[in-house]
Amino acid sequence: MLSNTCKYAIRALIYLGKFSDGEGTKIGIKKISNDLSIPTPFLGKILQNLVKQKVLVSTKGPNGGFxxxxxxSEISLYEIVSIIDGEDFFKNCLISMEPCSTHHEQGQPCPVHKSFSEVREKLSIFYSETTLERIIDDMAGHEDLIKM
Incomplete structure (x- = not known):
C-alpha cells in the first residue's frame, strides 16, 4: 500500500531517531545510505523533502548531515505518509484512483465503499497515533528490519 519512497522515508526517520540525539548530532547521508542500503541520490531527495517540511534539519559541510x-514523539506515521505519498492514501477509493467522496457525492459510491470506509478510518487512526518514538521503543529484537 505504501510506496517504496515512503518506506525508505520511514526507515530513514527511524534510523535518525535511533542514532541522532537531541543535542544537534547529525548523521551524514553516505552513512545513512550505506547502513540502510538506499541509493544516496534517491535518499537525498527524500531527506531534502523532509527538511522542507521541517521534519528533519540538515547542515552542510564536513561535519554536516541530517x-x-x-x-x-511529535512525528507520526500519518505525517510521513502525507508528506511522501500524499493524503490520497487515506482518502482514495479502493477501486478508483480518485477519492471516494468524488463518487459518493454523485450518489454512486463504489461497491466496497461502506466496508472500506471503516478500514480506512482505522488506518487513519493507527497512522496518526503511531509516532516515531513508539516505533523505536517497540524495536527491541527487530533492529534488522531497518538494517542498522
Whole structure:
C-alpha cells in the first residue's frame, strides 16, 4: 500500500531517531545510505523533502548531515505518509484512483465503499497515533528490519 519512497522515508526517520540525539548530532547521508542500503541520490531527495517540511534539519559541510527537526514523539506515521505519498492514501477509493467522496457525492459510491470506509478510518487512526518514538521503543529484537 505504501510506496517504496515512503518506506525508505520511514526507515530513514527511524534510523535518525535511533542514532541522532537531541543535542544537534547529525548523521551524514553516505552513512545513512550505506547502513540502510538506499541509493544516496534517491535518499537525498527524500531527506531534502523532509527538511522542507521541517521534519528533519540538515547542515552542510564536513561535519554536516541530517537530524530530526522535531521530537520523536511529535512525528507520526500519518505525517510521513502525507508528506511522501500524499493524503490520497487515506482518502482514495479502493477501486478508483480518485477519492471516494468524488463518487459518493454523485450518489454512486463504489461497491466496497461502506466496508472500506471503516478500514480506512482505522488506518487513519493507527497512522496518526503511531509516532516515531513508539516505533523505536517497540524495536527491541527487530533492529534488522531497518538494517542498522
Amino acid at each position: 537530524g530530526l527537526g522535531k521530537e520523536k
